[in-house]
Amino acid sequence: MGAVGLGCMPMSWAYSTSQQRGDRSVRTVHAALDAGVQLLDTADMYGPFTNELLVGRALKGRRSEAFLSTKCGLLVGDQHIVANGRPGYVRRACDASLRRLQTDVIDLYQLHRADPEVPVEETWGAMADLVTAGKVRALGLCAVGARAGRRPGARMHDGTIRQLERMQQVFPVSAVQAELSVWSPQALEDLLPWCSARGVGVLAAMPLGSGYLTGTLKPGQGFEPDDPRARHPRFTGEMMAANQPVVAGLRRIAERHGATPAQVALAWVLRQGRHVVPVPGTKRELWAVENAGAAGLVLTDRDLGEIAGLPRARGSWD
Numbered sequence: 001m002g003a004v005g006l007g008c009m010p011m012s013w014a015y016s017t018s019q020q021r022g023d024r025s026v027r028t029v030h031a032a033l034d035a036g037v038q039l040l041d042t043a044d045m046y047g048p049f050t051n052e053l054l055v056g057r058a059l060k061g062r063r064s065e066a067f068l069s070t071k072c073g074l075l076v077g078d079q080h081i082v083a084n085g086r087p088g089y090v091r092r093a094c095d096a097s098l099r100r101l102q103t104d105v106i107d108l109y110q111l112h113r114a115d116p117e118v119p120v121e122e123t124w125g126a127m128a129d130l131v132t133a134g135k136v137r138a139l140g141l142c143a144v145g146a147r148a149g150r151r152p153g154a155r156m157h158d159g160t161i162r163q164l165e166r167m168q169q170v171f172p173v174s175a176v177q178a179e180l181s182v183w184s185p186q187a188l189e190d191l192l193p194w195c196s197a198r199g200v201g202v203l204a205a206m207p208l209g210s211g212y213l214t215g216t217l218k219p220g221q222g223f224e225p226d227d228p229r230a231r232h233p234r235f236t237g238e239m240m241a242a243n244q245p246v247v248a249g250l251r252r253i254a255e256r257h258g259a260t261p262a263q264v265a266l267a268w269v270l271r272q273g274r275h276v277v278p279v280p281g282t283k284r285e286l287w288a289v290e291n292a293g294a295a296g297l298v299l300t301d302r303d304l305g306e307i308a309g310l311p312r313a314r315g316s317w318d
Contacts, residue, residue: 003295004266005039005203006032006288007281012050022054024283029058031285033065035292041177041203041279043071043112043142044097045081052100060102069108069175069203070097071142073115073123085115087126094130108175110140120163121170128171140175141167143191144205157191164194173200177279180204180272182213182265183234183246183313188272196273207269207278209313212240214262214287215247233315242314249310253303259294262287266294268307 011025029040040059042051052070059066072093075082097106109127114120130136143160157178167173176195180187184206195202208214210229220237223230233239250261257264262280269278280291299307 003039003277004037004270004292005041005277005279006037006291007205007279008040008042008051008055009046010281011283012047012054022057024285025054026058028283028285028288029055030062032288032292033062035289036295037288037292038065039067039069039203039277039279041069042101043074043110044093044100045071045074045076045112048076049096049100052097056100056102063103067107068101068103069110069140070101070106071110071112072097072127073112083113083115083117085111085118085120085123087122090123090126091130094127094135098135105134106136108138108140109136110142110175110177112142114163120166124167124170131171138174139171140177140201140203141173142205143176143178155190156186157189157194161190161194168198173198175201175203177203177205179206180269180276180278181207181209182250182268182307182310183209183243192272192276196275200275202273202276204269204272204276204278206281208262208265208280208291210235212243213247213250213265214260215251219244234313236316239314239316246310246313249306253299253306256303257297259297260290262290263294263297264299264303264307266291267297267299268304270295271299271304 040055042055044052072090073083073085075084094109109130111123111127115123127139131139141164143157164173176191178187178191192202211217217240219240229235234243247261250264254261254264266278266280269276282288282291
């Protein structure tokens with residue numbers, strides 16, 4: 001694939017909600033498309049629903065320029081999020097997403113999370129029916145936040161891979177979305193090899209470490225109460241300070257190339273395979289254009305060696 005996508009979630013969900021502006025977000029989507037970005041990633045739960053409405057508005061008159069990905073399977077309540085994988089719900093959710101996105105077809109429809117009360121084969125079968133009906137072109141699984149089953153010695157994505165193998169028996173998996181970045185490289189151990197061997201694309205979520213790898217966040221700066229980083233073990237003041245050597249290493253490489261730390265971090269993700277697409281989230285035009293420029297940055301063996309030698313990122317749970 002060799003390109004950078006755009007995660008639309010921060011435009012109306014979770015990160016720094018006081019800074020979210022609809023018109024500015026529309027301009028950001030347009031700037032990303034102008035810069036060569038094609039993949040736009042959203043979900044019905046973001047908002048909820050408002051993110052899809054925003055993307056639909058932004059794509060009015062420009063739908064043919066975008067590869068549009070959205071998700072179903074999670075319901076947002078006042079104080080909780082629950083999974084719903086019932087076939088009837090999946091069909092209704094897809095129709096609702098199509099209306100909000102103002103489109104006749106979704107390019108990639110992802111299962112946001114499997115419902116533990118519904119066999120994944122039933123959910124996946126209902127999603128496959130949407131492909132047959134022409135409402136969806138391809139199916140994917142969002143494994144962001146997924147963890148392995150509590151088996152001794154289990155790797156992070158063991159449970160996801162078992163799930164994927166069950167789904168593949170029903171209908172082909174076209175893409176898997178999972179966290180992958182310089183400071184969270186665990187997907188390289190098992191998930192990426194599994195996908196590569198089967199021709200499955202990988203959408204690399206949080207490739208900039210939720211903003212930390214850009215070098216623009218300062219230790220102890222604090223976050224808005226509803227920002228997930230306010231509760232993340234790597235975003236305490238102590239851990240942000242402890243992980244500064246990771247950002248410093250990216251900055252040294254960036255200076256050699258006349259680039260930014262964010263572009264180096266994204267270029268590293270792109271080097272993990274042609275089937276890997278980093279999907280950084282942003283709500284600002286400047287960052288969207290900067291991120292898109294990472295596709296033109298070619299890291300050398302020296303650069304890759306330096307990144308491999310960076311200290312392991314730490315969190316307050318370590």
